[in-house]
Amino acid sequence: MPQTLPKREGPRAFSLSKVTAIVREMGWRAAIAGTLLFGWRQWRSWWWDWSHHVTTRHRLPLSKLNLAGPSAGHARFYEASDTKCLPHLLQKLDIPFSESVFIDFGAGKGKAMFLAAGFPFKRIVGVELSPLLSAIAERNGRTFKSKNLACKELEVLCEDAAEFVFPNTPLVIYMFNPFGEEIISRVFISLVESIRRQPRAVLLIYYNPSHRHVIERDGAFELFLEGTDEWDYRKLRYRVYRARDGSPA
Numbered sequence: 001m002p003q004t005l006p007k008r009e010g011p012r013a014f015s016l017s018k019v020t021a022i023v024r025e026m027g028w029r030a031a032i033a034g035t036l037l038f039g040w041r042q043w044r045s046w047w048w049d050w051s052h053h054v055t056t057r058h059r060l061p062l063s064k065l066n067l068a069g070p071s072a073g074h075a076r077f078y079e080a081s082d083t084k085c086l087p088h089l090l091q092k093l094d095i096p097f098s099e100s101v102f103i104d105f106g107a108g109k110g111k112a113m114f115l116a117a118g119f120p121f122k123r124i125v126g127v128e129l130s131p132l133l134s135a136i137a138e139r140n141g142r143t144f145k146s147k148n149l150a151c152k153e154l155e156v157l158c159e160d161a162a163e164f165v166f167p168n169t170p171l172v173i174y175m176f177n178p179f180g181e182e183i184i185s186r187v188f189i190s191l192v193e194s195i196r197r198q199p200r201a202v203l204l205i206y207y208n209p210s211h212r213h214v215i216e217r218d219g220a221f222e223l224f225l226e227g228t229d230e231w232d233y234r235k236l237r238y239r240v241y242r243a244r245d246g247s248p249a
Contacts, residue, residue, distance in 0.1 A: 041082060041232060048083045054140040056080045056111040066132045078133060080111040081176050081207070084231040085238065089205060090119050090172075093225070093240065096201065097121050100170040102151075105161045105187065106178020110137035110144075113154055120150040121172070127157050127164050134158035162186040166194040170201040177208040184211045192220045195243050202243040208236045215241055 045057040060078040097120040104112045107126025116124050128134045137156045157164075162183050173191070175184075195202055204221060206212060207229070215221055221241040229236045 044083050045080065052114065053143045053145045054110070054114065055136070056109040056140065060133070064132070066130055078108045078130075079176070080108060081115065082229065082232055083115065085207065085229040086112055086115050086174065086205070087118060089238070089240065090116065093203060095172060095203065096170055100172050100201070101125060101167050102172045102174065103127065104174045106176060107137055107156060108133050110140045110156065112174050112176065113137070113156075114140070114144055114146070116174070117151045117154060118146065118148045122169065123153040123155070124151055125155050125157060127159060127161050129158070129160055131158055162190075164190070166191060168194070168198045168200070171203070173202065173204045175204070175206050177210050181211045181214060184214045188214055192218070195220070204241040205238065206241065207238045209239045212239055220244060
């Protein structure tokens with residue numbers, strides 16, 4: 001039987017209680033700045049969807065994701081990646097694009113995959129547990145249009161991330177806090193074993209890294225870059241790790 005999902009399905013994008021908490025903690029100026037940034041982010045998301053002929057921006061709670069299986073209880077609600085931070089990082093990092101496979105765990109409606117398609121990756125793979133979100137991502141893939149399309153090999157896999165088999169190529173892995181600690185641990189163990197069997201360059205971009213201790217505790221990966229998403233009204237953090245074995249300097 002499917003596991004019972006957590007009662008908390010994810011925060012609303014904006015609410016009176018959230019505004020009150022921000023005002024109490026940071027004052028009116030920060031609340032006004034946050035509101036403006038939130039509005040700017042929403043407009044950017046709408047414009048990006050419209051101009052690329054996709055629908056990715058609307059959040060979905062866990063109760064609507066049609067999740068089942070042993071990993072369902074560790075999933076997060078759906079929220080799309082922003083349009084700015086990931087492309088900025090991909091431009092900044094020294095990545096052998098033509099040799100590398102981009103993997104998005106918790107691909108949702110495919111937003112991060114489409115952002116990555118602006119770079120000449122060998123292949124782009126989205127791994128998503130929800131059949132609903134996987135179907136939306138596939139539909140978006142059929143309608144997606146971009147003047148800067150550099151990778152046409154996009155694939156959406158509706159499967160459990162904990163069971164994913166990593167390809168033996170250089171990898172760029174992206175995670176927007178997609179699931180809880182147990183699944184992060186299982187994915188990471190599988191990744192480390194894969195690298196030990198076949199040493200190669202692997203970069204891990206962990207956005208909103210709630211369970212970063214899982215990545216940092218055994219020394220298989222080193223922290224390469226960290227920062228704050230200045231385009232997001234919540235100022236979310238990101239960390240970029242690289243595998244110690246087979247990584248470029």
